[in-house]
Amino acid sequence: MPIKSYLVHPQEGKKMHLANVLSEIEQCEVLPAENKEVLILVTETYSKQEEEVLKEKLDSINEVKLMALVSGFDTPKK
């Protein structure tokens, strides 16, 4: 049950658009900064495989300039 948080740097001027794109993905929670061009993304998946698929999907989003992993937690299933 991996939970990961990222700092996501959007392409110029695309912060809010990117926030919308990301929040439509089921495993993602997004928290855009009020005053800077960066978003916090928390992903929650049920397995390593699911996480890898999600990561690929995220990597292919055009509005993403850079994604930096900040923390990763692996919790036992409930």
Next chain:
Amino acid sequence: MYTSVHTDRRDFIKKMAVLSAMTAAAGMFPGIVFAEEQERGIPADANLDWKKAPCRFCGVGCSVLIGTENGKAIAVKGDPKSPVNKGLCCVKGYHSILALYGKDRLTKPLVKKNGKYVETSMKEALDLVASKMQKTIKDHGKDAVSIYGSGQWTIPDGYVASKLFKGCIGTNNVEANARLCMATAVTGFLTSFGLDEPMGCYEDIDYADTFVLWGNNMAEMHPVLFSRLLDQRQKRGVKIIDFATRTTRTSMAADKSILFNPQSDLAVGNAICYEIINNGWMNKTFVEEHCNFSKGLTKMGYGLEDNYKFADKPETIDFEDYKTFLEDYTPEKASKISGVSVKDIKYLAAHFGDPNTKVMSFWCMGPNQHSRGTWMNNIIYNIHLLTGKISSPGNSPFSLTGQPSACGTVREVGTLTHKLPHGVVMNKEHRELAAKIWDVPVENIDPKPTYHTVEMFRALDRGDIRFMWIQVTNPMVTMPKLKRYRDGAKKEGRFIVVSDIYPTPTTDIADVILPSAMWIEREGMYGNSERRTQYFEQMVEPPGEAMSDTMQLLEVAKRMGFEKQFYYKDETHIEEIYTEYRKHHEGKKHNMAPLEVLKAQSGAMWPYVDGKSTQWRFNAKYDPACTNGKDFHFYGKKDGKAVIWQRPYEPAAEEPDAEYPYWLGTGRVVEHWHTGSMTRRIPVLHQAMPHAYVELNPGDAKRLQIRTGDMVKLTTRRGEITLPASVNERAVPAPMQVFVPFFDEKMLINEITLDSFCPISKEPDYKKCAVNIEKA
């Protein structure tokens, strides 16, 4: 913002993930706001009492505001009024108060009886400590007792320790863990300038155009300060150059990352000096007016043998001698030694050489934990002196500290074997001043230093030292070549007292464990990297019988018959001690701010003269102690001139060979405070970084078929250890190098490190020894 309210575990973990990202973001984007989330943590009906304190952790010395409610610290935020952090905090600072409330806090004194720890009262434990110390002195002499403290000691802790041991008992067996991290910075300053600690201040960041980071992973070790650099880049487009042996978060954030072979920074530094002189970039007027040239002994050895002694023999040389010496360090020659391209060496030199570029150098453990560390510090000063880029806003060689009071307590109070609060034990006038203030006969203060840290633990092993009191530090995790020193400490006939807040591998070797009051559970002061002294009041009660380290020392001193010297009243002892301590530093060169000032603002920088902090020392415009009538006055040296040192490149004590083909370097991670005894008890930090690992270069990992998570065996001439691999994660070592953090007491990397040290500073080189690695 941290608060202690959390419910469901998975939600809690998610919240931690958000918090970690928020704190990382705060480090990269000063002033960033995630409005809702930051307020969400504070209970709506909270009625918090906010008070200021310097952060408990690193040497940046951020000022934090701590919110207490019903006698408990429940929230932390950065102090917006602080000139240090301007309202920011890093992940450790935000969670710092949780370290007060770990489940296994030590609350009762424990005394070892028949191999088992038995709870006892504080009174009985302190009686035992005092009587054991007296008996040891009677049986084995005064130099058989010792104290080993810390850069996390408050100023009063270190001051009373020094007064008791050096002034009253009469032994110079006083050392602190800053020997393992800052001793080289001290000898660097003393040899180049005659006075310790940086001439500039953090405000230099607001003026510099280029930042050169010498082997210093600031993004993880000094995160708030690094965020100020990034802020300047956003605002003014400054350049950040990372010069290191591995690719870290700092390298990734820098404008340019340059990698060098371990130990070869000496050669590159000299090549920069060569370029400055040979391209006509030297500031001739500055050098002629304000600098001398010297050389010292070479091939000094590495201190690997017991009772190793070294004293440098400085010799004056002239500019031409120095210029000839640098012929060995043309960029081409230095490139061969260092692996740095000629182009990159010239690139670095050009930043220093450009008269219109203000340059700030930062360094910390890279040049300090270095078997030729004093030399490396000297070389960085040489570069700044040759170009005159020193002691003025934005031109600043800045040696950073790791601990909250390595400067305040160890360097300024002088809790090292050769030091006194003002000056050194070898100097008669300095001894006389200390004896007068301490109210002890001057003969009490021994004019000969005894043991530096590594030698102190060797003396304990040999039996020359029989009693050791360890406060606020964890040497059974941090000593290099650990096994020898652990076995030595456990020998028959040794008596070890450990004052701490949690059980650690060091309390495991104790005969008496004294529970200490931590940080805001008592009153005190810390001194940070920029000569800033900061005060904190007691905000909450310590648990159980826990007592401040200052109070423990006072109680033992009185029991040993030194009531006259330790006359302070319980209610006002911190104020009385600080007032007495200030007397040692009176005068324009080091005056400390009065306590009222420290209480009223976020600290003050010494020399504090005529109601003002001194931001740039040795510069007549800012520093009232300059008296030579010139623009600059390096008054730490008798002739008022700084010294440019001729210091060559020499190899490390142990370098990779056929049997042990890799370099091993050790260090820290952003989540953990040093040995992790506090931060591993903070859930968010522990979960974010639960155990140590060995970082490998991806090419090496591929060749050895090692993937992240695989167990890897590391073998050195000292022993072996197995750790999980980390490949292409947080940082990437250069080929044929590995890195291991030292915070994890379950994976003690120091079991296999080497106890070589810089012969001048006696600080161990934790960054370099030879290791073999294989898949376990």
